[in-house]
Amino acid sequence: MGFFENLFGGRRDPSASVAKQRLMMVLVDDRYKLTPETLEQMKVEIAGVLSRYLPAVDAEQIEVKILRGEVNDYLKADIPLKRGQPDVG
Amino acid sequence: MQRSNGEHMGRVITITSGKGGVGKTTTTANLGTALALQGGRVVVVDADIGLRNLDVVMGLENRIVYDLVDVVEGRARLRQALIKDKRLPELCLLPAAQTRDKDAVTREQMIDLTGQLRREFDFVLIDSPAGIENGFRNAIAGADEVIIVTTPEVSAVRDADRIIGLVEAAEKGPPNLVVNRIKPRLVNRGEMLSVEDVLELLAITLIGIVPDDESIVTSTNRGEAAVYDHQSQAGRAFLDVARRLRGEEVPFPVLQEQQGVLERFFGIFGRRRS
Ligand SMILES: Nc1ncnc2c1ncn2[C@@H]1O[C@H](COP(=O)(O)OP(=O)(O)OP(=O)(O)O)[C@@H](O)[C@H]1O
Ligand SMILES: [Mg+2]
Numbered sequence: 001m002g003f004f005e006n007l008f009g010g011r012r013d014p015s016a017s018v019a020k021q022r023l024m025m026v027l028v029d030d031r032y033k034l035t036p037e038t039l040e041q042m043k044v045e046i047a048g049v050l051s052r053y054l055p056a057v058d059a060e061q062i063e064v065k066i067l068r069g070e071v072n073d074y075l076k077a078d079i080p081l082k083r084g085q086p087d088v089g
Numbered sequence: 090m091q092r093s094n095g096e097h098m099g100r101v102i103t104i105t106s107g108k109g110g111v112g113k114t115t116t117t118a119n120l121g122t123a124l125a126l127q128g129g130r131v132v133v134v135d136a137d138i139g140l141r142n143l144d145v146v147m148g149l150e151n152r153i154v155y156d157l158v159d160v161v162e163g164r165a166r167l168r169q170a171l172i173k174d175k176r177l178p179e180l181c182l183l184p185a186a187q188t189r190d191k192d193a194v195t196r197e198q199m200i201d202l203t204g205q206l207r208r209e210f211d212f213v214l215i216d217s218p219a220g221i222e223n224g225f226r227n228a229i230a231g232a233d234e235v236i237i238v239t240t241p242e243v244s245a246v247r248d249a250d251r252i253i254g255l256v257e258a259a260e261k262g263p264p265n266l267v268v269n270r271i272k273p274r275l276v277n278r279g280e281m282l283s284v285e286d287v288l289e290l291l292a293i294t295l296i297g298i299v300p301d302d303e304s305i306v307t308s309t310n311r312g313e314a315a316v317y318d319h320q321s322q323a324g325r326a327f328l329d330v331a332r333r334l335r336g337e338e339v340p341f342p343v344l345q346e347q348q349g350v351l352e353r354f355f356g357i358f359g360r361r362r363s
Pocket of ligand 2: 137
């Protein structure tokens with residue numbers, strides 16, 4: 001955050017959305033014993049599997065979330081694929 | 090409700106939370122009074138053994154002779170221990186023991202007790218102690234349904250989620266949620282979790298939104314439920330919870346920011362009669 005933004009207190013996320021984000025992580029951890037470390041590990045392994053079929057998966061870019069539903073919870077993964085590097089073999 | 094053999098079957102509903110101090114006792118007292126005002130026969134049971142509280146919130150502390158532990162240990166009959174409300178003849182309190190600890194009763198005794206009470210009353214409301222230990226387990230043992238109270242705070246919501254898991258594991262059916270102590274002004278500024286946020290996190294059915302309201306302080310001081318106070322937003326919210334519990338479809342009103350004395354004074358003239 002820049003000096004001026006700091007000075008005027010701008011650009012800080014409202015505390016409620018911070019609370020919500022933190023709670024999302026905490027509840028997932030409570031329910032599934034999934035710590036941020038194991039989550040990272042999971043991403044690396046997902047990237048490993050997918051790389052066997054797709055050339056351009058980057059573990060660092062994967063976003064994994066667990067969403068609460070009425071009956072089930074859902075694991076949602078956003079996996080960006082690097083574009084524009086077709087295999088010129 | 091009627092059993093096939095013709096026996097009366099009231100609903101046993103436990104009010105619980107996980108985190109302490111979020112409003113279980115306040116909710117039990119107001120919901121019980123609201124249900125009785127709406128014509129139900131209601132008993133509220135203080136299951137917070139050792140930390141008796143519901144009696145003072147309801148203004149019945151001077152009438153206690155016997156308590157819940159006296160009943161389960163056979164020193165008093167149930168009818169002797171039940172205290173009639175000051176105003177509503179169809180509302181009763183079964184007080185907790187003050188001098189015993191949480192382990193003075195067992196789950197089986199609670200199941201037996203609620204089984205007796207449901208034959209006499211339409212609603213048996215049980216005020217649970219905080220926590221996830223024996224006291225809580227006793228409080229839900231005889232329940233058909235569970236209401237979970239939370240405030241819109243990180244720690245309260247987290248503990249509510251723990252409790253939801255335990256209630257589901259105990260096969261009590263999906264619990265209903267009361268979000269208590271909402272401050273609309275803070276929510277509008279983005280500085281307090283909104284009801285929608287809490288619902289998204291906990292994913293259970295909402296049955297009440299209760300604002301943070303000074304009238305809870307004054308009504309508790311007097312030992313009168315806030316539902317008697319027609320000016321009380323929290324009181325109205327609890328009346329709505331009672332109606333929803335009875336199966337009515339009641340929309341959730343948009344909460345007003347708490348008004349100053351002047352606005353409230355002028356508001357009296359501005360409000361339409363209903
Ligand atoms: N909507 C509200 N507005 C203002 N104050 C409230 C509200 N709800 C509860 N309170 C206050 O918060 C305090 C705790 O409430 P209460 O005793 O009902 O919580 P509890 O969950 O039963 O606590 P415990 O876990 O200790 O049994 C009380 O002083 C009560 O008056
Ligand atoms: Mg209490």
